[in-house]
Amino acid sequence: MYIISACLLGENCKYNGRNNRCQWVVDFAKNHSYVAVCPETQAGLPAPRPPAEIAGDRVFDSKGRDLTRQFERGAEESYQLAKAAAREKDEAIEGAILKAKSPSCGRDIVYDGTFSDKLTNGDGYLVRLLKRDTIDVITEKEKIEND
Numbered sequence: 642m643y644i645i646s647a648c649l650l651g652e653n654c655k656y657n658g659r660n661n662r663c664q665w666v667v668d669f670a671k672n673h674s675y676v677a678v679c680p681e682t683q684a685g686l687p688a689p690r691p692p693a694e695i696a697g698d699r700v701f702d703s704k705g706r707d708l709t710r711q712f713e714r715g716a717e718e719s720y721q722l723a724k725a726a727a728r729e730k731d732e733a734i735e736g737a738i739l740k741a742k743s744p745s746c747g748r749d750i751v752y753d754g755t756f757s758d759k760l761t762n763g764d765g766y767l768v769r770l771l772k773r774d775t776i777d778v779i780t781e782k783e784k785i786e787n788d
């Protein structure tokens with residue numbers, strides 16, 4: 642079973658109330674077992690909402706609100722939901738396909754906390770949990786070939 646960012650599948654859970662639909666991810670989901678998650682929705686954040694970025698060891702939205710606890714909770718609950726979905730189908734979690742650069746779903750590179758489109762090294766909150774458990778994470782920018 643794969644964990645997939647819900648916004649890549651067309652769910653309007655992105656901060657601006659829209660989505661990041663990605664055709665190859667949608668096609669992949671048609672013939673693979675998956676669970677769609679949105680950690681920020683899971684944390685109770687609405688869509689639309691102000692954008693949020695990681696700054697050091699915390700997350701703030703563009704209005705300066707500290708959302709660190711919500712992001713931690715959303716990531717943890719999303720991961721638990723994914724594990725429960727995999728258990729229910731008696732499957733392992735094979736990997737994750739997540740939205741690049743997001744403070745929840747981004748891998749290796751995220752926005753830098755200045756809300757100026759600048760990037761820095763780092764992982765989103767869900768990705769940190771997956772990496773801890775050595776689950777492979779790719780973003781929509783990398784395609785799974787020959788699968």
Ligand code: SF4
Binds near residue numbers: 682
């Ligand atoms: S938290 Fe992840 S799934 Fe939700 S909108 Fe942001 S990038 Fe997409």
